[in-house]
Amino acid sequence: GQQVMQIPQYQHVQEGEDFTTYCNSSTTLSNIQWYKQRPGGHPVFLIQLVKSGEVKKQKRLTFQFGEAKKNSSLHITATQTTDVGTYFCAGDSGGGADGLTFGKGTHLIIQP
């Protein structure tokens, strides 16, 4: 079945530093989604990427979808303490009904 690998598992940064998490799928994806889960909270949708090579920005967050639609990245510029949490990618193969396959997430820890 489809597998989605996400690295790193943990990332410690100083406040103000940049952060990147990477996601790789074993199969070509129809789309990829990114979610953020604050400590003690539930996953919250951030964005969906659909097109090959697509790049989307949300303020300090930049999302990319690879040309082959098998990998993606989330980059945060100048991290803030409010960015703390776990970031998940979730791939949709587009076929069948089994929905999203989540990566294991990257825990972002920010030191003031």
Added chain:
Amino acid sequence: EAQVTQNPRYLITVTGKKLTVTCSQNMNHEYMSWYRQDPGLGLRQIYYSMNVEVTDKGDVPEGYKVSRKEKRNFPLILESPSPNQTSLYFCASSPQERRTEAFFGQGTRLTVV
């Protein structure tokens, strides 16, 4: 307000005592699913449902049952809970035709002793 509501939020139970975690959504979504979240393992899908009376197994269905008698409700049933089912459970819904944004419930933290 659009939301997915799970109950209870916290539950401690004993091995073998049947329990049900309820999930309800008010967005008229066709697609609903259950996940469990464990440290180091991320979110793993237990069961999903494409619409009323249509359910199917996800990646980790053993020990769980679900039903979808109404569009808005998707309860998760543990007939005989065991300690390895101690976990954080999330229900989610999304509009099937768009296969897009999944809305998650607040989560249910289950402890089986």
